[in-house]
Amino acid sequence: MSQEAKIDRSPKPLRVLLVQTIGQGETRDHAERLAEEIERLALSAGLHPVGRRYFSLPRPHPGTYLGKGNLEILASEVIEHEAELVLFNHALTPVQQRNLEKALAAKVSDRTGVILEIFSARAQTREGRLQVELAALLYQQSRLVRSWTHLERQKGGVGLRGGPGETQIEVDRRLIRERIRQLEKRLETVQRTRALQRRARQEVPFFSAALVGYTNAGKSTLFNRLTGAAVLVEDQLFATLDPTVRRIRLPNGEKIILSDTVGFIRDLPHQLVAAFRATLEETLEADLLLHVVDLSDPEWEAQQEAVEETLRELEVGDKPLLTLYNKADRLSSDASGLIERMRARANALVISAVSGTGLDTLLATLGERSRGNCRLINLRLPVTDGALLARLCREGQVLERYDDETHMFLTLAVTPIARGRLENDIQPFLVHPHTAEMHAEETSTAVTPAVETPAEQVPEAKPPVEEDSATHPDG
Ligand SMILES: Nc1nc2c(ncn2[C@@H]2O[C@H](COP(=O)(O)OP(=O)(O)OP(=O)(O)O)[C@@H](O)[C@H]2O)c(=O)[nH]1
């Protein structure tokens, strides 16, 4: 991927000076925590932070963001720190960026630039790389004001030459549009493949839960803990980029699908969210979102809000969601009030993915949720129909069974999807639960809501926790 302030990943990391402004009504504390985040982003991008500079700034200056006086101060700090790059924890307009580079005689990048840089370094799969390139181009398209040297390089490949009279910017615009179209087409193919894989998984339609949350909240740690997988866990931002999906068996015997994916961050450029739709598909289609929040981070509330906002942007804001307040082990003893308050929240649990606190409750809750998704049906089959019985065992869970000489009587828990798939085959054998004698249902109504009861009434199934087979959509 190419970015205006291309960050060098050679052995000697670029020396970077971080700039954080303190807006009207903002506290120094808050600004410091934001600066810590941009520093972590810089580290995750392989940069070498050499200093932080705060500026009180009621409102950004349109030309240089900082204004003349501040700019002079910053310029001397650049020299003092021998900084090669100045990283603003704010969105800069292309004009500001250009003016700043001129005035500071150093490269200048903003928050989005560094996030895109991390993503481009982390993208492992073809899909990931395509998405990052798309995000970068969408970002550039909206800011294109001058010649972009990286596009010069691509011209040969794209095979376009500007006609006479076309300015450099017009050529670049056209190249970018062209490339964006290409990428979108390729991503569509990838997405189709992924959809097929997902459908294959849904053949056995398990309840699915997706981990979401701020970057570094502990999603992968929790994923590994619950699935026994070894997804990369790092104390750095955006450790995970590509999604991983696994099947786990809960203590009550239920099997569910769990997925781990890319984390979110505040002010996530929306081009990035849009470009990552394919990766996030796993999340978008889950039955339940598990929102992991790092309760030990002083900024946890703002982070939780940023994630919820991104979920709304992805149009999954009204999906069932369970908030997991993580890293409880890192809280000091005087935080017990906070823990109690979080525990009291609806649809929330306090956990520690590292110490294991609260994970039993989490598993039990997942069991309840997955079962709540199922419906119960009662069936009366001829004992000779082994094929149908086998199919029922595959599609659902047989909770009760007794046989007489001619028939088997079954109580089956099935998800709505499986229920739909079985519909035609089981129709003749459905039994009304209130008819004590369980004789075959004669009336052949197309829909049969009367024979279903909510699955919460099901007796507990017993097998112990055990790990199950793994699937990786990119495998
Ligand atoms: N003390 C403590 N540390 C935790 C806990 N959960 C995660 N961590 C640490 O937090 C850091 C980030 O964990 P990850 O699991 O990589 O976080 P993530 O949410 O997957 O992050 P991204 O993939 O970057 O979005 C690691 O250093 C973990 O060891 C916890 O419950 N307690």
Ligand SMILES: [Mg+2]
């Ligand atoms: Mg992760």
